Amino acid sequence: MGAYSDGLLMLLIAGIAAYLLYRGFRSWVRKPLTLRSRIRYQLNTDILDHPAVELLEQAGYEVISDRLKVPLSFQVNRDVLYSRLFIDYIAVRNGEFYLVKTARERLAIDWTGSGVRRELLPYLLLYPDSAGVLYIDAEQGMIKKICMIVDDNEDEDDTALEGYGG
Known part of the structure; x- marks a missing residue:
């Protein structure tokens, strides 16, 4: 035995x-693939008083940087095109850092999947080590935390089509 x-x-x-x-x-x-950003930022430690800063601090975030300009350049054929992105603040909570965008009346975000992708995806892709983007509407006293997640439902939809023969 x-x-x-x-x-x-x-x-x-x-x-x-x-x-x-x-x-x-x-x-x-x-x-998912992780991309490491080559674009570094120099913290702007001169933080000006703003209702958004107060709102972040009340929510338990520490604001470590004021407005940052992220220069971008693109080569299209032989031409070089220049642009930039602006990050309003960098905030830290529980050891994780967040990029902060503040609401602007003339640049309202369409809160659909495509609207969030169009407005905020560049920030999430440029700095994949960030915990996400905080979108602040200081007038409404509201903070929205946006994090990119992997949607497994797409895989289920694809497998449902595998058995379809018609």
């Missing part, structure tokens, strides 16, 4: 190890 139980125990251990390797490999393959 000893040889039989030893073999069964080895088979059980091998099965668990194979399962853990499979899960680890699957997790590694499905892991």
